Amino acid sequence: MSARARGAALILVLWLLVLLTALIGGFAGGARIEALQAHQLRSALVARQAARAGIEYAALRMQYADVDRRWVPDGRTYGLQLGEAKLSIHIVDESGKVDLNGAPPDLLRHLLLAVGAPDPQASSLAAAIVDYRDPDDLLTPGGAESAEYKAAGLPYGPKNQPFENVSELQRVLGMDQRLYAALRPYVTVYASGTPNPAFAQGPVLQALGLSQDNAAQFLGQRQSWQPSAPGAAPTLPGGQVLVAQAGSGTYDISSQAALPDGTTLSVDAIVRTSQPGPFGQIYVPLQWREGDAP
Numbered sequence: 001m002s003a004r005a006r007g008a009a010l011i012l013v014l015w016l017l018v019l020l021t022a023l024i025g026g027f028a029g030g031a032r033i034e035a036l037q038a039h040q041l042r043s044a045l046v047a048r049q050a051a052r053a054g055i056e057y058a059a060l061r062m063q064y065a066d067v068d069r070r071w072v073p074d075g076r077t078y079g080l081q082l083g084e085a086k087l088s089i090h091i092v093d094e095s096g097k098v099d100l101n102g103a104p105p106d107l108l109r110h111l112l113l114a115v116g117a118p119d120p121q122a123s124s125l126a127a128a129i130v131d132y133r134d135p136d137d138l139l140t141p142g143g144a145e146s147a148e149y150k151a152a153g154l155p156y157g158p159k160n161q162p163f164e165n166v167s168e169l170q171r172v173l174g175m176d177q178r179l180y181a182a183l184r185p186y187v188t189v190y191a192s193g194t195p196n197p198a199f200a201q202g203p204v205l206q207a208l209g210l211s212q213d214n215a216a217q218f219l220g221q222r223q224s225w226q227p228s229a230p231g232a233a234p235t236l237p238g239g240q241v242l243v244a245q246a247g248s249g250t251y252d253i254s255s256q257a258a259l260p261d262g263t264t265l266s267v268d269a270i271v272r273t274s275q276p277g278p279f280g281q282i283y284v285p286l287q288w289r290e291g292d293a294p
Contacts, residue, residue: 040263047257047265048290050085054255055269058089059283062251062273068228073247074199076223085257094270095248096199097188098207100169101162105130105140107194107207114203115182125174132158132172144173163189165287190250190270190286198222198234198242210237249274250286266291 057080064070071078073093080087098111108126109119117125120142127143137160139145146157152173159168166187170180186203195204197218205215214237221234222242233241249272256266267290271283 043259043261043263044265046083047085047259047263048267050082050087050257051255051265051267051290053082054080054087054089054257055253055267055271056282058091058253058255059251059271059273062091062247063282067246070227070246072227073251074222075201082257085259088256088258090254092185092201092252093196093199093247094188094191094250094252095193095196096201096204097186097191097252098195098204099192100129100166100187100189101133102192110209111186111203111207112179112183114206115179115186117179121174125172125179128158128173128175129169132168133160133162135160149173165189185252188252190272191248196248197236199247 058071058078061069061071062073071091073091074096075090075092078089078091080089098107103111105126108129109122112122112125113119124142124144127140131140131143131145134140137145139148144158149157154173156171158173159171163169166184166189169175169183169187170177186201195208197205197208200208202212202215202219205218206212210218218234218236225234235241250270251273252268252270254266254268256264258264267288269285269289270287271285273283275284
């Protein structure tokens with residue numbers, strides 16, 4: 001073989017080596033990406049199932065007859081280790097929220113003020129909520145009936161029927177996304193009457209007439225109180241002792257799962273434990289949301 005032929009063969013071999021190196025590198029990179037994707041999918045699945053299990057466990061604990069073992073649905077945090085997942089579970093009794101279908105305008109106004117709505121927006125929104133749910137076309141002072149929705153360029157008017165879901169608040173004239181997000185945790189369509197302060201959260205307590213400082217003080221007492229431990233029971237400023245034990249049977253449960261690799265996922269559900277659900281469930285699911293934890 002001539003020197004020229006040997007040189008050409010060497011160049012060809014070198015190009016083949018370069019090509020093989022590129023192919024092997026590509027396969028290795030693809031394998032790493034697939035392995036990473038598989039790990040992420042596995043982590044998301046584990047977190048989702050763990051968060052769902054937190055809902056099931058919380059619903060079970062709410063049905064214990066023993067008050068020392070039954071969880072208190074006043075918003076306190078319960079921690080739980082489930083395999084590799086660390087769970088953080090919050091339960092709020094729906095009776096501690098403001099009833100969208102029965103609350104008077106003044107209670108709605110004070111709740112809106114408590115979550116950051118300025119006046120007069122709080123007053124007009126409270127009136128608009130009443131106009132949205134009531135069956136007539138009579139305008140509540142500051143509120144909104146069909147003419148006001150039309151003037152605002154909206155293709156719909158007030159429902160003139162009770163709210164079926166809290167998300168309907170987004171259709172009320174004057175409601176923006178920021179305010180809706182702030183208000184949503186404190187209102188309900190699954191309770192009636194005045195909110196129970198034994199289960200109410202800070203903004204609801206303020207709407208009921210407590211100052212921000214008094215509400216914070218009461219919440220601190222309530223969070224530190226345990227049914228199984230002796231100690232002073234939480235007391236309202238007027239001296240009324242409130243002990244949150246047995247709930248109404250309808251609960252807002254939030255279950256957040258966190259894995260060691262940083263994956264987090266939350267499941268939020270409103271469940272009714274006072275009656276059995278389908279397929280042998282110990283509750284009836286009224287609402288269910290899943291997604292990445294905040």
